[in-house]
Amino acid sequence: MVTTRTPAEPTVDVVVVGAGFAGLYALYRFRAQGLSVRVYEAGSDVGGTWYWNRYPGARCDVESVDYSYSFSEDLQQEWDWTEKYASQPEILSYVRHVADRFDLRRDIRFDTRVLTAHLDEDTMRWTVESDRETVTARYCVFATGALSTAMTPNIPGLELFAGETHHTGHWPHGGVELEGRRVGVIGTGSSGIQSIPIVAEQADHVFVFQRSANYSVPAGNTAIDPETRTRVKATYAERRRLSRESGGGSPYNAYPTKTMDTPPDERRAAFEARWQLGGVLFSKTFPDQTIDPVANDEAKAFVEAKIREIVENQEVAERLIPKDHPIGTKRICTDSDYYRTFNKDNVTLVDLRDAPIDSIDANGVLTTAGRYDLDVLIFATGFDAMTGSLDRIDIRGRGAVALKNRWADGPRSYLGLGVDGFPNMFIVTGPGSPSVLANMVLGAEQHVDWIADCLAYLDEHGCVAIEAMPRAVDDWVAECNERAAATLFPIANSWYLGTNIPGKPRVFMPFIGGFGVYGSICAEVATAGYKGFRVIEGDSR
Numbered sequence: 001m002v003t004t005r006t007p008a009e010p011t012v013d014v015v016v017v018g019a020g021f022a023g024l025y026a027l028y029r030f031r032a033q034g035l036s037v038r039v040y041e042a043g044s045d046v047g048g049t050w051y052w053n054r055y056p057g058a059r060c061d062v063e064s065v066d067y068s069y070s071f072s073e074d075l076q077q078e079w080d081w082t083e084k085y086a087s088q089p090e091i092l093s094y095v096r097h098v099a100d101r102f103d104l105r106r107d108i109r110f111d112t113r114v115l116t117a118h119l120d121e122d123t124m125r126w127t128v129e130s131d132r133e134t135v136t137a138r139y140c141v142f143a144t145g146a147l148s149t150a151m152t153p154n155i156p157g158l159e160l161f162a163g164e165t166h167h168t169g170h171w172p173h174g175g176v177e178l179e180g181r182r183v184g185v186i187g188t189g190s191s192g193i194q195s196i197p198i199v200a201e202q203a204d205h206v207f208v209f210q211r212s213a214n215y216s217v218p219a220g221n222t223a224i225d226p227e228t229r230t231r232v233k234a235t236y237a238e239r240r241r242l243s244r245e246s247g248g249g250s251p252y253n254a255y256p257t258k259t260m261d262t263p264p265d266e267r268r269a270a271f272e273a274r275w276q277l278g279g280v281l282f283s284k285t286f287p288d289q290t291i292d293p294v295a296n297d298e299a300k301a302f303v304e305a306k307i308r309e310i311v312e313n314q315e316v317a318e319r320l321i322p323k324d325h326p327i328g329t330k331r332i333c334t335d336s337d338y339y340r341t342f343n344k345d346n347v348t349l350v351d352l353r354d355a356p357i358d359s360i361d362a363n364g365v366l367t368t369a370g371r372y373d374l375d376v377l378i379f380a381t382g383f384d385a386m387t388g389s390l391d392r393i394d395i396r397g398r399g400a401v402a403l404k405n406r407w408a409d410g411p412r413s414y415l416g417l418g419v420d421g422f423p424n425m426f427i428v429t430g431p432g433s434p435s436v437l438a439n440m441v442l443g444a445e446q447h448v449d450w451i452a453d454c455l456a457y458l459d460e461h462g463c464v465a466i467e468a469m470p471r472a473v474d475d476w477v478a479e480c481n482e483r484a485a486a487t488l489f490p491i492a493n494s495w496y497l498g499t500n501i502p503g504k505p506r507v508f509m510p511f512i513g514g515f516g517v518y519g520s521i522c523a524e525v526a527t528a529g530y531k532g533f534r535v536i537e538g539d540s541r
């Protein structure tokens with residue numbers, strides 16, 4: 001659908017919010033097609049998630065050679081990853097390298113938080129106000145990350161605690177002294193499970209406060225040997241092609257047969273192979289693993305047997321086995337010796353299902369069963385995922401309607417990229433996109449490429465704006481819900497559904513149809529002249 005209107009001069013063509021993987025690539029890509037770009041970043045450097053999450057043991061659960069940019073053949077040939085699953089410091093140094101290599105820093109305003117972004121309906125421009133300056137832009141792109149707003153629970157008395165408190169997502173850059181100290185860790189999601197073994201190596205005693213157990217598989221991390229590196233680099237194009245077509249953004253596919261159609265010995269061998277491989281791919285050993293409850297029970301039984309084998313105290317082992325969700329329906333965790341850590345004398349599992357936390361006082365944590373005196377309290381309590389960072393910016397579209405209000409009953413978008421009533425605004429790896437279920441870096445590239453092509457299309461066709469149509473948003477939300485309902489995912493209370501945030505509507509936020517499928521849908525929409533979007537030409541609304 002095409003209408004016309006007249007633009008006014010903006011400060012820049014595009015404002016990008018966030019300088020993580022997505023924001024950096026957006027800057028690179030938009031600049032390459034002649035657009036002026038300004039990026040705002042609250043942190044003091046690039047990296048986003050990998051800038052903030054410096055807790056001990058922070059590591060990516062997707063292989064480093066896949067969780068890296070594919071846009072530059074030179075870059076992927078030059079950069080040498082040292083480990084199969086990169087640690088946070090190595091990922092951060094890679095992102096810094098990319099920023100320098102492509103001269104990106106000159107268009108990034110660091111230590112600058114965007115406060116408001118308001119649409120001017122007469123000019124179709126966005127006015128973006130930060131704590132430093134106000135600019136206008138033709139387009140506003142939110143690359144604010146899916147797991148970037150840390151959540152610290154509101155426990156009575158927290159402010160009274162006399163020791164140190166830290167959230168894993170805001171870990172001090174100088175590190176935290178744990179040697180000889182009594183440390184409490186609240187939370188046993190990915191951040192807790194990665195950090196607890198290392199905390200236990202340093203601390204005098206660690207108390208692990210577990211509200212819900214999670215499933216974890218070995219990270220399977222190893223050094224990358226020279227032969228592997230050479231082989232990967234020689235076949236990178238094919239590796240990337242397979243990743244883009246896959247369900248999860250990595251060049252691996254599930255077993256060719258369904259779980260129960262596979263003979264028992266072969267089934268066990270397949271699970272064992274993925275267990276040994278490590279990483280989140282265990283969740284996708286068989287194609288029906290998070291769809292069919294019987295198949296899921298098989299995967300659960302395999303992992304639960306491993307937990308009972310590793311943990312010496314069987315009462316503790318039983319408490320470490322999740323009781324409340326099918327395996328893989330909360331993002332499966334990957335660890336280095338998490339379960340074995342509970343065999344140490346200086347580690348105590350505090351099961352909050354028996355006795356919840358009541359309060360915190362100057363000396364430590366009080367549960368309904370007793371008190372735990374602590375020097376350091378670590379919150380590994382997760383994030384207001386997918387919508388949290390957007391909610392914290394006052395984003396207003398047509399009729400000055402706030403995005404937060406528009407999404408009061410849950411996020412609604414078309415392809416995760418556009419929202420009706422918010423023309424010329426794009427979201428990268430947000431709700432309605434598959435990225436959090438896949439490889440975030442390739443996801444960010446796919447989104448940004450689509451947006452960049454869209455902006456080029458608008459200029460070529462003399463258009464000033466593009467806006468998702470309400471019907472397309474309704475259909476996409478329905479499709480996302482239908483696809484999620486056909487899986488076991490909605491059973492689990494997880495950040496995918498926002499249930500970790502009090503008062504947040506329980507809606508399954510990602511698109512679960514797979515990375516390759518999603519990419520094809522986006523490409524078809526573009527080829528069809530941005531089907532489902534309204535394209536606005538100069539001189540009319």
Ligand code: NA7
Pocket residue numbers: 147153154168186187188189190191192209210211212331352357380381382383495500
């Ligand atoms: P997660 O996966 O959201 O885990 C947070 C953990 O904190 C989880 O075990 C929660 O228990 C626990 N939690 C949250 N609030 C409380 C309170 N009030 N009391 C006790 N325990 C609490 O966050 P992560 O940072 O570990 O990982 C996020 C993603 O980053 C991960 O999925 C990977 O994709 C990378 P609950 O399960 O809610 O009972």
